[in-house]
Amino acid sequence: MSETVTACPRTLEISVLRHNPSDPVSTPRLERFEIEEADGMTLFIALNEIRENQDPTLQFDFVCRAGICGACGMLIDGRPGLACRTLTRDLGSRVTLAPLPVFRLIGDLSVDTGEWMQGMAERLETWVHPREQEPDLGALEERMEPALAEQIYELERCIECGCCVAACATARMREDFVGAAGLNKIARFRLDPRDARSDAQFYELIGDESGVFGCMTLLGCEDNCPKNLTLSTQIAFLRRKMLIAAS
Ligand code: SF4
Ligand code: F3S
Ligand code: FES
Numbered sequence: 001m002s003e004t005v006t007a008c009p010r011t012l013e014i015s016v017l018r019h020n021p022s023d024p025v026s027t028p029r030l031e032r033f034e035i036e037e038a039d040g041m042t043l044f045i046a047l048n049e050i051r052e053n054q055d056p057t058l059q060f061d062f063v064c065r066a067g068i069c070g071a072c073g074m075l076i077d078g079r080p081g082l083a084c085r086t087l088t089r090d091l092g093s094r095v096t097l098a099p100l101p102v103f104r105l106i107g108d109l110s111v112d113t114g115e116w117m118q119g120m121a122e123r124l125e126t127w128v129h130p131r132e133q134e135p136d137l138g139a140l141e142e143r144m145e146p147a148l149a150e151q152i153y154e155l156e157r158c159i160e161c162g163c164c165v166a167a168c169a170t171a172r173m174r175e176d177f178v179g180a181a182g183l184n185k186i187a188r189f190r191l192d193p194r195d196a197r198s199d200a201q202f203y204e205l206i207g208d209e210s211g212v213f214g215c216m217t218l219l220g221c222e223d224n225c226p227k228n229l230t231l232s233t234q235i236a237f238l239r240r241k242m243l244i245a246a247s
Contacts, residue, residue: 010037010093014046016058017098020107030096031055043083043097044072047109059108067226070161073100074109080163080224083109100166113162120178124205126185131196144193155188155234157227164231167220176210180221180231183212187234203242212239 012035019028033050044065051058063069065084072083075098077091088095103111120126164180165171171179183206189195190202206212215235222231 011035012037012046012088013094014050015094015096016108017096018058018108019105020059021105022107037088037093041088043074043076043086043088043095046088047083047097059106059110061110068159070113070159073111073113073161073163073166074098075100075166080166082161082163082226085226100162102165102171103162111162113160116162116165117160117181120182121185124178124182124185126182126189128189128192128194129196130194142193148191148193152188152191155184155191155229158184158229159227161226163224163226164221164229167224169218169220170214170216174210174214177214178206178211180215180225180235182206183215183235183238184229184231186211187238190238199241199245203238203245206238207242212242215239 013032014035015030015032017028018026018031020026033054035046035049035054038045042065044062047058047060051060060074060083061071062084063071065072067082067085070082073080074083075081075096076083076086077096078098080100083097097109099105099109099111100113103113103116105111158181160181162181168177168179171177186202186206189197190199208214212235215232217232217236219232222229222233225231
């Protein structure tokens with residue numbers, strides 16, 4: 001008779017770097033929580049369980065729980081990742097969680113990526129600049145080649161989670177670096193036939209150390225992008241195009 005082997009449920013030790021910058025007496029510290037692992041448990045579920053049963057003051061962000069909103073980025077054992085897409089079974093029984101660096105800390109694991117992303121978007125003007133001042137809204141949209149639409153869609157998959165920025169040493173050193181997320185936006189709008197900006201205008205936006213020339217090809221962005229965007233390829237492509245245009 002065959003015997004069914006069931007794995008023993010593990011006790012997970014989750015250490016969280018905690019700090020509330022708006023509380024004058026708060027100091028950064030690691031706090032350890034223990035929970036029983038369940039089948040298919042994600043870090044989202046684990047953190048919720050901790051908040052519900054052990055510490056209601058624990059701060060972290062979630063909206064979609066499906067890898068779509070980008071709200072749950074955090075350092076998981078030192079690497080940026082999405083907590084809602086991380087299964088505890090893929091981690092050791094001791095896990096350390098910390099907030100993403102670079103972004104303004106709200107408290108514990110919650111950071112304000114929106115403020116950073118908005119600053120980058122305003123600086124790079126990450127919206128379509130139409131060819132006409134007042135486009136005729138009643139006119140039919142021009143047809144876009146499916147292959148081009150596909151290319152744009154691929155770059156549009158960014159969920160602005162901030163993992164690429166948190167993984168990048170340049171972004172940690174230079175406040176004005178637009179990061180792989182910003183350079184990916186330029187690659188996206190440069191392809192868009194509805195955008196009136198010329199290549200020269202795009203290159204003007206990113207042609208210095210806060211743009212493509214700040215990138216040291218460290219590849220942390222691409223290695224840690226949960227949407228698997230080919231970020232370093234996009235950056236290298238833009239840089240090459242700019243050098244050709246300048247020669
Ligand atoms: Fe997140 Fe990837 Fe977008 Fe960076 S490029 S913000 S890692 S989805
Ligand atoms: Fe940073 Fe990615 Fe360049 S990690 S240095 S933006 S290749
Ligand atoms: Fe939306 Fe994780 S909760 S990406």
